Amino acid sequence: MLKLYDTQSGAVTPVEAADGKQLRFYCCGPTVYAAAHIGNFRTFVAQDVFRRVVELGGLRSKHVRNLTDVDDKTIRNSVAQGIPLKEYTATWTNKFHDDCQSLNCLTPHIEPSAVAHIPEQISMIEQLVDKGHAYASDDGSVYFRISSYADYGKLAKLDKQNLNLGQTANGRADTDEYEKDSVADFVLWKGRRDEDGENYWNSPWGEGRPGWHLECSAMSHKYLGADFDLHSGGVDLIFPHHENEIAQSRCACGGHFSRLWFHITHLLVDGAKMSKSLGNMYTLDELVEMDYSPASLRYLLSSSHYRRPLNFTLGGLKDATSALNKLGRINKQLAKASGAKEPSYRDFCKKQPVLGIFAPAWDSLEDDLNLSEALGHVFSGIKGMKPAEMSCDEATQTWYALRFICEALGLQLPDPDAQVEAPAQVIAIAEERWRARVEKNWAGADELRGKLSELGWSMKDGKESYQLSKN
Numbered sequence: 001m002l003k004l005y006d007t008q009s010g011a012v013t014p015v016e017a018a019d020g021k022q023l024r025f026y027c028c029g030p031t032v033y034a035a036a037h038i039g040n041f042r043t044f045v046a047q048d049v050f051r052r053v054v055e056l057g058g059l060r061s062k063h064v065r066n067l068t069d070v071d072d073k074t075i076r077n078s079v080a081q082g083i084p085l086k087e088y089t090a091t092w093t094n095k096f097h098d099d100c101q102s103l104n105c106l107t108p109h110i111e112p113s114a115v116a117h118i119p120e121q122i123s124m125i126e127q128l129v130d131k132g133h134a135y136a137s138d139d140g141s142v143y144f145r146i147s148s149y150a151d152y153g154k155l156a157k158l159d160k161q162n163l164n165l166g167q168t169a170n171g172r173a174d175t176d177e178y179e180k181d182s183v184a185d186f187v188l189w190k191g192r193r194d195e196d197g198e199n200y201w202n203s204p205w206g207e208g209r210p211g212w213h214l215e216c217s218a219m220s221h222k223y224l225g226a227d228f229d230l231h232s233g234g235v236d237l238i239f240p241h242h243e244n245e246i247a248q249s250r251c252a253c254g255g256h257f258s259r260l261w262f263h264i265t266h267l268l269v270d271g272a273k274m275s276k277s278l279g280n281m282y283t284l285d286e287l288v289e290m291d292y293s294p295a296s297l298r299y300l301l302s303s304s305h306y307r308r309p310l311n312f313t314l315g316g317l318k319d320a321t322s323a324l325n326k327l328g329r330i331n332k333q334l335a336k337a338s339g340a341k342e343p344s345y346r347d348f349c350k351k352q353p354v355l356g357i358f359a360p361a362w363d364s365l366e367d368d369l370n371l372s373e374a375l376g377h378v379f380s381g382i383k384g385m386k387p388a389e390m391s392c393d394e395a396t397q398t399w400y401a402l403r404f405i406c407e408a409l410g411l412q413l414p415d416p417d418a419q420v421e422a423p424a425q426v427i428a429i430a431e432e433r434w435r436a437r438v439e440k441n442w443a444g445a446d447e448l449r450g451k452l453s454e455l456g457w458s459m460k461d462g463k464e465s466y467q468l469s470k471n
């Protein structure tokens with residue numbers, strides 16, 4: 001059975017469905033104001049592996065992940081670019097979906113958007129006001145009264161004695177993101193302001209828009225109820241976002257909210273957090289442009305424990321590509337020796353194959369999603385393996401076991417015999433070299449061959465055309 005480190009209790013805890021049937025979990029989704037960076041994808045990939053291990057372990061799941069399409073950032077950018085909010089966020093939502101597909105992430109069962117759930121958010125604020133946990137201010141905003149919830153700070157282990165609540169100018173925080181030292185009554189509803197342009201809705205407190213923290217409380221309640229099994233996000237969300245979600249949800253709905261909390265440590269670049277605001281980020285497109293595959297990135301993001309920071313380097317991505325190619329070669333040899341039909345993820349959810357030499361890899365996955373250890377076991381398993389010398393049955397069993405672990409990790413293995421498509425830059429140089437050859441400019445052609453080689457490509461000349469291959 002899968003066990004996971006729970007941020008709230010600080011203990012590695014069995015992941016079970018409270019209703020005995022279906023694991024209900026909520027992941028904070030992307031803020032759709034730009035392309036997600038690969039740090040964001042460390043979190044989304046870890047959550048994807050979590051879901052895969054749950055389902056391949058024989059449990060059904062209900063996975064809800066929201067789209068943050070109304071907050072300070074989406075509004076600021078759409079207003080600055082003069083594009084209606086819906087149109088602006090649709091572009092980045094589509095981009096996010098494309099990237100998720102390239103990275104082989106399963107689609108959540110429900111993907112609610114904040115803009116589509118304004119009435120639910122208003123209704124939650126009304127309940128909080130009615131119960132005395134929230135109050136309206138003069139400018140038509142509504143704030144959550146932190147002092148009304150005694151357990152505030154339990155998840156983030158805030159030392160309330162040393163935190164002077166209400167330390168901001170007016171004892172309130174009205175931006176969506178704020179720092180630990182400014183714990184304050186946080187905004188649930190923001191009264192309409194000029195800088196929000198046309199992005200406002202009617203409410204009992206006048207025109208305005210919801211604060212960021214509220215959407216996850218309202219939408220998780222709608223789709224998963226007042227009590228559900230697990231909630232997840234990157235570690236930066238523990239405070240204030242998740243702390244605020246707990247306070248709002250418990251005070252409005254009375255339930256326990258999430259039983260378990262699964263947080264993923266950040267992806268770093270040169271030791272610093274990768275983030276859009278620091279400008280040290282990579283997107284998937286940038287890496288693909290450099291000729292790396294999404295599968296290599298997924299492998300790299302899986303190569304370190306989710307509770308440890310992972311420092312991203314291009315060298316690491318190169319190593320990930322080699323490791324993936326190695327697995328691709330063994331996979332192909334096993335498939336050939338087996339001659340059986342390739343099973344799908346759905347087949348494996350219904351029935352686990354005999355895992356044999358790959359059983360330790362599965363055990364590592366079930367033990368707090370220890371992906372790096374699991375990969376270590378996979379490579380120990382294939383060491384010295386000679387599929388061509390195996391019987392059909394042995395090859396099939398080994399192949400199915402390898403495929404099962406790869407499905408759990410969401411790894412799409414490359415076909416070693418597939419023609420690799422050359423990037424545009426390489427094709428342009430090859431064309432130039434072909435013209436140089438036709439013109440009998442041998443020195444120029446040699447120089448361009450050198451350029452191709454630097455980029456890791458070779459060119460084989462035929463009579464009428466040429467062939468490009470990767471070195």
Ligand code: AMP
Nearest residue numbers: 030031039040042043233234266267274
């Ligand atoms: P955002 O789009 O900023 O709302 O973030 C989407 C998800 O990515 C959230 O769960 C964040 O906690 C997570 N996240 C943000 N930056 C990083 C990072 N550098 N490494 C890992 N996860 C991150």
Ligand code: ZN
Nearest residue numbers: 028029216241
């Ligand atoms: Zn959230």
